[in-house]
Ligand code: 5GP
């Protein structure tokens with residue numbers, strides 16, 4: 001049987017230029033982030049806000065390492081232009097939180113920060129609801145592409161300006177389930 005670490009198990013070997021972050025490296029870093037968050041939020045009323053859909057894999061692995069009792073909630077955001085491989089910068093809320101975050105310690109869990117526009121929009125919106133604190137934990141930081149400065153409190157990995165997928169991040173809505181992060185092949189970019 002082909003191991004799950006191998007792209008050929010997932011039917012995406014023809015789409016992959018290289019594996020950028022293998023599953024074991026991801027998991028080790030996520031455990032470190034969870035430990036750090038557990039220390040920083042000890043004794044605090046913590047709410048994790050996961051940004052759908054990309055943040056789902058990261059949230060569920062991260063929360064297993066957060067020993068502080070906490071709640072989770074979800075928010076769905078989109079940039080106009082379905083199927084686009086770049087955010088258009090026009091952000092729209094598809095699904096809002098169910099939790100009242102007023103006076104609470106809120107940590108946003110994001111898959112990737114690229115231009116920063118999506119996160120900037122979320123931060124502005126959530127600040128209007130008067131949380132006690134509002135911080136950001138992003139798995140990937142594509143810093144070279146930043147157009148709007150956004151404060152990132154926890155970052156898993158800084159990555160170069162390449163299109164990545166896997167581990168929550170999609171390629172045309174698929175492959176969010178693969179356990180590693182891969183770089184899309186250049187000749188698959190404009191399909
Ligand atoms: P931003 O608003 O920071 O430009 O974009 C954030 C969103 O764009 C992410 O949440 C993600 O949906 C998408 N995005 C940016 N870069 C990538 C990438 O390399 N791969 C994938 N799959 N999505 C990306």
Ligand code: MG
Pocket residue numbers: 051052054055110111112
């Ligand atoms: Mg995201």
Ligand code: MG
Pocket residue numbers: 170
């Ligand atoms: Mg996407």
